[in-house]
Amino acid sequence: MKPTVLGYMYDQPRALREAFKNRDVFLKKFVDLIVEKKYKKILFFGSGTSYNVSTLAEYYFKHLVGIDAKAHYPTVFINYEKADWSGLLKKEDILCLGFSQSGTSISTINVMKHLKSQGYDTLVFTEALESEITKHVDYVLPLLCGKEETPPETRGYTVTVLQVYLLALEAAKALNRIEKGVYEKLMDDTKYLVDNFELVMEESEKWYEANATTIVNSDRIFALGYGIDYSSSLEAMLKIGEMLRIPTLGYEIEEFSHGPTMGLKGNQTIIMFGSDEAEWERCLHFRSAFKQYTDRVHLITMKETEVDSRDLIFSVKTNKYLAPIVFTVPVQFMAAKGAKDIGIDTGVNPFKIQLAHL
Numbered sequence: 001m002k003p004t005v006l007g008y009m010y011d012q013p014r015a016l017r018e019a020f021k022n023r024d025v026f027l028k029k030f031v032d033l034i035v036e037k038k039y040k041k042i043l044f045f046g047s048g049t050s051y052n053v054s055t056l057a058e059y060y061f062k063h064l065v066g067i068d069a070k071a072h073y074p075t076v077f078i079n080y081e082k083a084d085w086s087g088l089l090k091k092e093d094i095l096c097l098g099f100s101q102s103g104t105s106i107s108t109i110n111v112m113k114h115l116k117s118q119g120y121d122t123l124v125f126t127e128a129l130e131s132e133i134t135k136h137v138d139y140v141l142p143l144l145c146g147k148e149e150t151p152p153e154t155r156g157y158t159v160t161v162l163q164v165y166l167l168a169l170e171a172a173k174a175l176n177r178i179e180k181g182v183y184e185k186l187m188d189d190t191k192y193l194v195d196n197f198e199l200v201m202e203e204s205e206k207w208y209e210a211n212a213t214t215i216v217n218s219d220r221i222f223a224l225g226y227g228i229d230y231s232s233s234l235e236a237m238l239k240i241g242e243m244l245r246i247p248t249l250g251y252e253i254e255e256f257s258h259g260p261t262m263g264l265k266g267n268q269t270i271i272m273f274g275s276d277e278a279e280w281e282r283c284l285h286f287r288s289a290f291k292q293y294t295d296r297v298h299l300i301t302m303k304e305t306e307v308d309s310r311d312l313i314f315s316v317k318t319n320k321y322l323a324p325i326v327f328t329v330p331v332q333f334m335a336a337k338g339a340k341d342i343g344i345d346t347g348v349n350p351f352k353i354q355l356a357h358l
Contacts, residue, residue: 005243005336005346008148008155012329013197019144019159020194023166026125026141030167031174033095033139037121040093041068043083047107047356049153050099052235053160056324057097059228060168064321066177074098074111083120091119098124101143101156103131104358112136125160132358151349152242154332157235158325165321166190186319193318193325200316200326207312208333214296216338218269221248223331224256224286227277232324236271236331243335243346253279253286264293271334273327274301275320300327 042061044054054071061069072081083094096115100108103126113136116122123139127147134140145159169186172178193200208215215221221244223236230252237250251260253272270290274283284305290297299311302323307313312330339346 002347003149005150005152005154005332006340008150009329009332009336010201012155012158013194013201015145015155015159016162016194016197016325019162020166020190022144023163025144026163027166027170029139030123030141031170033123034171035174037092037095039067039095039121040089041070041084042095042097043077043115044069044071044097044099045074045077045108045111046071046099047074047105048238049157049235050101050105050108050160052231052238053099053157053164055231055234056161056228057099057164057168059231060165060321061171064168064178065172065175067171072111074105074107078111078114083115083118092121094120096120096122098122098133098137099126099143099160100124100131100133101127101145101148101153101160102357103128103133105133106356106358109133109136109358125163127156150347152239152335152346154239154328154336157328161325162190162194162322186321189319189322193316193322196316200314200329203312203314203316204330204333205337207330208337211298211310212338212341215269215334216244216246216342217267218246218296219265219267221246221269221271222256222260223248223250223271223273224253225250225273226253226279226283227275228320228324229273229275229277229327232273232327232331233271235324235328236273236334239328239331239335240338243344244338244342245344253283257286261290261293264290266294267296268294269296270294270298271331272297272299273323274299274303275323275327276303277320300330302326 044057046054058069058071122137124137127143145156223233225233233250240248302314
């Protein structure tokens, strides 16, 4: 049977549980490296979905581990950036970590080659352990998502985010950067989420079905989020754009109010992600304001608040660090099932020129 995006999506509960169960496969080597090398800075690289994961990795390592971290677009970094602009760090103080599910991303391969040639430690996470990118790094760790044979990656995103979150947690524990009770609570949250991910899938699909008509008939879609939820906005922009193929833009919510709101129309859809960040009340204020210009405003959250039929409050609750894994699922249904509903085959890439991958 031909693989489908929806098939990979429905497989996410199993894949997440397996990745959590087998976490020592990728955790031990990474934690040993972190403890031995005592890195003072980590640079994260990736393109597309892998860049969106990199932004979460930056957040996790800053907020959970307390280490300087930064996500970069690979080609931008090669041409315009340095690993250390301060001149205060030694090369051995910096780890350069790339994400490439297929191992064939041209930009990520190039930045890993570039950094390795300069003498920095390089590590890649990839599902394809004998792919081209593995030839140009010092260390290789496995992504446990399994191969996806369709152009859009869905299962790969959620599993990679889970793995990166676990990396940060274990690094924080090994470096004594997190209290034992906090660590145990965050691990309990993780097990609860992966054990109940079928319910996340069910509620997401039901939400899409209830709102499908206006979503697929949108003139434009905006995906908005604060803090860690901005990463979900980036992933939404990518997934909806590549599958449903409606112009989709991702913004930090406050920035959206500085100009783009002038173009709001009644046939445009707004997706807002809200977890436990400091701007939660501000998020609700913006939602009320946006509804005066379009009724197609959808709040996706786990927090209890006043909602209507366009909103989605998940009954599975988790912490804000894991929220991006949950929040991407309704977006995946918007993109993949929405595409199917209007006759787009997401298993075929209509852009035939090879630019991004080998």
